[in-house]
Amino acid sequence: MRIDNLQYANWSQKIFRQMREGRVDAVHVTIAYHETFRETVLNIEKWNRYFTEFPDLIMHAKTAADVDRAKATGRTAIIFGAQNPSPMEDDIGLVEILHSLGLRFMQLSYNNQSLLATGCYEENDPGITRMGRQVIAEMNRVGMVIDMSHSADRSTIEAAELSTRPIAITHANPKVWHPALRNKSDEVIKAVTDKGGMLGFSLYPHHLKGGTDCTLTSFCEMIARAAEKFGAASLGLGSDLCQDQPDSVVTWMRVGRWTKQTDYGEGSAQSPGFPPMPTWFQDNRDIDNIAEGLNRVGLSTEEVAGIMGGNWRLFYQNSFAGQSDQ
């Protein structure tokens, strides 16, 4: 089982074919950054067209069983997620509506303060808001995973505590390896994994030691250290691959409609665009390089199989159904 639990590509037949070439069984795709509910629905409509157009390459997955079916029929399962709670606007009823439409991951905040939680770029983090507590309970009820990848530390720790079901950091790396603002302290990772949650390792160059020049060995050694600390069963991949996107998209991700000024996020005025990916992970066809790298740094076959996809699959199985259906 090979699962990449975070991509946001400029989707095309070419990319779906590469998913098949890499034998990637499931991809969690971002369908909304700053979109409203109606705009998110338009994005789902676009995905529905892809599913109709490329039924031999991809299929929509709402359950772990759908992922198994995709694997059995030689297709890649597509799981919907949002990087921001903007699709639910200020309406808690939309959590269940979005779940019905297939949304399985939702970040409680993206860099900034949201109605629910604080983002990692804010100076102050007052923790989960009043509405945030209600929405966490509702996400727990319907089976939508709380993703804290772009949230601030206190909010993340509180979310892990408040949630009755395991939560996730779908795409980030340990700060001890590379001290990027978006990477996570051991304390934050432990708060998530101690309660059965997952950490997905990011391949976005700003999250990598040495950036684009990060070596596969360094990346895999970082994972081996994380496995010792947090347990290999809590780990997976969330590459953050933004393949074929024009630089205008990274601007949209950072700026949305919340400011009229330029915000470079993890970039800078000197390099405002998407950074080039490492040579050993250019696209979905390269996913097995990581499995090989993990083998070389001494992880067991079973641990590697889990990190490459088995752990996410089990997490999906425990996370995507409603509480009353369990």
Next chain:
Amino acid sequence: MRIDNLQYANWSQKIFRQMREGRVDAVHVTIAYHETFRETVLNIEKWNRYFTEFPDLIMHAKTAADVDRAKATGRTAIIFGAQNPSPMEDDIGLVEILHSLGLRFMQLSYNNQSLLATGCYEENDPGITRMGRQVIAEMNRVGMVIDMSHSADRSTIEAAELSTRPIAITHANPKVWHPALRNKSDEVIKAVTDKGGMLGFSLYPHHLKGGTDCTLTSFCEMIARAAEKFGAASLGLGSDLCQDQPDSVVTWMRVGRWTKQTDYGEGSAQSPGFPPMPTWFQDNRDIDNIAEGLNRVGLSTEEVAGIMGGNWRLFYQNSFAGQSDQ
């Protein structure tokens, strides 16, 4: 199996309890008259609250199997429908989105001209529009039933011809029995039933011979004649019960936001409100009166069982799944 394939009540615990008292296994409920997509989603959110609040009385049904499960667990299955295509706005992609949210019936027009078809109150009926042809194909593909209850004759006959799957008139009676504008000519009914479609008999007084004073025997004799003409297997109930609604709601149904003037629809300035229901069908508890009436006018046990619910159940089984899932 007892199915009422059209109600639009002012929903409450009282009504859900009456559904159970009447042992009604499934009800097709109207969730939108003139609502936009977002407003329809709000109505679904309201239903989601009912499902959470009254899990022992009702459950949401998206398939015939769900109806069977409701019956087996002593609950009433609730099936969503729209009396107007307004929830899909001008966006064909919303057909699949609404199907994902559970919409299983949609009228192509409600009294007036729509983007898709002509309503029965228009003077001229140019038939199914260009967009209407596209939407019929899309509804066929995803498994959403084309309902022509409030449409004009030519549009209805064309819809039956264009659709590759059986369509429905969920709530109306034969015009030969009572010549109301909303009742249907034999030619229109035959166009629908000859292709496997269904006619649901209405108990809305304006559709009844003698109105509120219509006798059960007259109603059941009308059904017996229809069974001779169109075949009993094409027939079911669609009571149009609007229980506990204030008269402001019938005004909304008729007027929506399309006029600033008063439109009395089937009513009049003298009696603008909801007419009182016949004594023998006041609410869901009375549904067995109809079964008894049908037995008395000489229909066979099998025919009565079909009309009371078996025919709709089979129709659901053949209609609600997507074409690729069949």
